[in-house]
Amino acid sequence: MERMTGAELTIRLLERQGVTIIAGIPGGCNLPLYDALYQSRAIRHVLARHEQGAGFIAQGMARSSGLPGVFFATSGPGATNTLTALADAKLDSVPVICITGQVSCGLIGTDAFQEADIYGMSVPVTKHNYLVRHARDLLTVIPEAFRIAASGRPGPLLIDIPKDVQTAVIEVRELPAPSLPDANPIPDKDMLARAAEAINRADRPILYFGGGAATPETARLAKALVDQHGIPAAMSLQGLGVIPAGHALSLGMLGMHGARSTNLLLEETDLLIAVGARFDDRATGRLDTFCPLADVIHIDIDSSELSKLRPANIGIAADAGESLKALLPMLRQRLRTTWRTRMTNLKKNHPQGFDGEDDPRSAYGIIRYTASLVDENAIITTDVGQHQMRVAQAYPFARTRQWLSSGGLGTMGFGLPAAIGAALQHPDRTVICFTGDGSLLMNIQELATAAEEHTNVKIILSNNRGLGLVQQQQELFYQGRLFASEYKNSVDFIRIAEGFGIPALHLNDCANPAAGLRQLIENPGPCLAELDILAADMVFPMVPPGAANKNMIEGYDTRGTA
Ligand SMILES: Cc1ncc(C[n+]2csc(CCOP(=O)(O)OP(=O)(O)O)c2C)c(N)n1
Numbered sequence: 001m002e003r004m005t006g007a008e009l010t011i012r013l014l015e016r017q018g019v020t021i022i023a024g025i026p027g028g029c030n031l032p033l034y035d036a037l038y039q040s041r042a043i044r045h046v047l048a049r050h051e052q053g054a055g056f057i058a059q060g061m062a063r064s065s066g067l068p069g070v071f072f073a074t075s076g077p078g079a080t081n082t083l084t085a086l087a088d089a090k091l092d093s094v095p096v097i098c099i100t101g102q103v104s105c106g107l108i109g110t111d112a113f114q115e116a117d118i119y120g121m122s123v124p125v126t127k128h129n130y131l132v133r134h135a136r137d138l139l140t141v142i143p144e145a146f147r148i149a150a151s152g153r154p155g156p157l158l159i160d161i162p163k164d165v166q167t168a169v170i171e172v173r174e175l176p177a178p179s180l181p182d183a184n185p186i187p188d189k190d191m192l193a194r195a196a197e198a199i200n201r202a203d204r205p206i207l208y209f210g211g212g213a214a215t216p217e218t219a220r221l222a223k224a225l226v227d228q229h230g231i232p233a234a235m236s237l238q239g240l241g242v243i244p245a246g247h248a249l250s251l252g253m254l255g256m257h258g259a260r261s262t263n264l265l266l267e268e269t270d271l272l273i274a275v276g277a278r279f280d281d282r283a284t285g286r287l288d289t290f291c292p293l294a295d296v297i298h299i300d301i302d303s304s305e306l307s308k309l310r311p312a313n314i315g316i317a318a319d320a321g322e323s324l325k326a327l328l329p330m331l332r333q334r335l336r337t338t339w340r341t342r343m344t345n346l347k348k349n350h351p352q353g354f355d356g357e358d359d360p361r362s363a364y365g366i367i368r369y370t371a372s373l374v375d376e377n378a379i380i381t382t383d384v385g386q387h388q389m390r391v392a393q394a395y396p397f398a399r400t401r402q403w404l405s406s407g408g409l410g411t412m413g414f415g416l417p418a419a420i421g422a423a424l425q426h427p428d429r430t431v432i433c434f435t436g437d438g439s440l441l442m443n444i445q446e447l448a449t450a451a452e453e454h455t456n457v458k459i460i461l462s463n464n465r466g467l468g469l470v471q472q473q474q475e476l477f478y479q480g481r482l483f484a485s486e487y488k489n490s491v492d493f494i495r496i497a498e499g500f501g502i503p504a505l506h507l508n509d510c511a512n513p514a515a516g517l518r519q520l521i522e523n524p525g526p527c528l529a530e531l532d533i534l535a536a537d538m539v540f541p542m543v544p545p546g547a548a549n550k551n552m553i554e555g556y557d558t559r560g561t562a
């Protein structure tokens with residue numbers, strides 16, 4: 001029997017779950033938790049500079065490891081600042097646990113100082129959430145939160161703990177065992193048999209991998225499926241890395257900014273095998289024109305995804321990896337030479353060239369050159385915009401958990417804190433954050449965190465003095481009326497970085513940018529390299545929002561015709 005406060009109990013339970021790093025910011029209503037954390041030997045606290053930053057740091061830890069990331073915020077404004085990071089985690093199925101302080105139980109509902117109903121506000125952006133009213137409830141709530149975050153389709157949770165629950169002293173007879181994720185549902189045998197039969201019959205199958213397939217084990221099985229059965233594989237933004245970029249049967253990313261040959265091949269497929277993918281509109285384009293000739297096998301651990309957007313002929317509600325493992329021995333080896341030749345010809349006829357890719361001072365060249373300086377252990381994060389789409393198209397992703405990008409919510413400001421989280425989780429690795437000038441400004445305060453923690457985060461800033469992807473849409477779809485998307489004021493990012501204590505280099509100002517960048521990346525610790533690029537340079541191909549994927553725009557001339 002041991003006496004402890006709710007705050008001490010919380011920290012003990014987090015330690016038992018294996019948590020080693022918590023990002024966050026203290027305030028009045030979570031100070032008891034912080035005081036208990038101060039006494040923890042097992043958990044290190046990382047002081048973020050904004051609670052959204054803390055949320056994305058936790059996401060960076062979770063996305064790069066597959067394990068739940070934890071972050072703390074105080075009540076009221078601290079708590080509301082976490083909502084974007086939670087919504088982001090929800091849409092990309094990332095396991096994070098946000099623990100907020102709340103005003104004491106007796107004050108709830110009185111508009112007390114820094115009171116906000118974060119329980120109510122977080123309902124639609126979390127997988128599950130709690131308002132803990134009694135310290136003893138923590139004994140079940142904390143392990144359960146870890147179980148739910150990591151079971152089935154992962155997702156974010158919020159635990160709101162009133163201050164008097166944190167300070168309440170209780171007698172604890174025995175601490176509960178750390179929780180484990182639930183066992184996965186077993187793939188249905190009949191459905192598997194039907195899927196195997198459909199695959200064996202198909203002459204022109206294509207695999208479509210999403211974030212649900214982006215784990216090392218599933219990727220290994222996916223590669224076996226591709227190799228042994230000659231099935232080309234396309235990936236959603238979140239699926240990149242499941243099949244390595246250089247693989248002969250990799251089609252890279254499909255959809256809005258995918259390769260033309262990929263979207264065209266999808267027009268011809270007779271069987272689409274979607275694995276851990278959710279038919280997002282950025283991937284499918286106009287839904288009723290997507291893969292018009294294909295039957296669909298849909299494998300997803302979240303049964304509510306099956307037939308949600310595209311009716312599945314065969315739906316398997318199970319883990320992606322376990323389903324592939326069961327399917328593989330049921331498949332007949334087929335070379336599918338005609339189909340492969342068709343793929344090769346389409347790729348040859350529509351090569352995905354990247355303008356200036358050999359010049360490290362170009363928008364694509366900086367991505368390729370950076371990639372050449374690191375190996376596949378490097379972790380890559382991006383922000384949101386043209387630079388993000390270019391990285392998705394041109395970076396040679398070789399494995400899963402290497403590519404961390406905000407896909408579903410598309411949150412500017414994700415890149416830097418996510419990179420910090422990845423670097424904290426993997427101190428032996430280089431983490432590259434490709435960002436844009438608009439996005440970097442959204443969480444620029446986290447430069448202080450990167451410097452303080454001496455994280456090995458290399459920020460590559462493509463500066464086009466504006467909101468490039470917005471300009472691209474205005475140029476293409478609003479008759480060139482650029483409005484509220486160009487920055488009139490120029491920002492000196494080099495001095496800003498240096499002001500935070502981070503070495504920085506402007507690649508346009510240095511005699512040998514290639515050598516300069518190499519040196520920045522080789523020196524341990526954070527740094528920033530900035531490159532000026534033209535706002536008028538657009539990302540192609542592009543499917544206009546709402547159009548069919550086959551109607552991609554390939555390029556654009558200055559006379560204004562797409
Ligand atoms: C938080 C947030 N606000 C607004 C948007 C809409 N948006 C999408 S891309 C973009 C421009 C991004 O600019 P920048 O980071 O400089 O990238 P670039 O496109 O110029 O490479 C905007 C405003 C968004 N995705 N996220």
Ligand SMILES: [Mg+2]
Nearest residue numbers: 436437466468
């Ligand atoms: Mg920009």
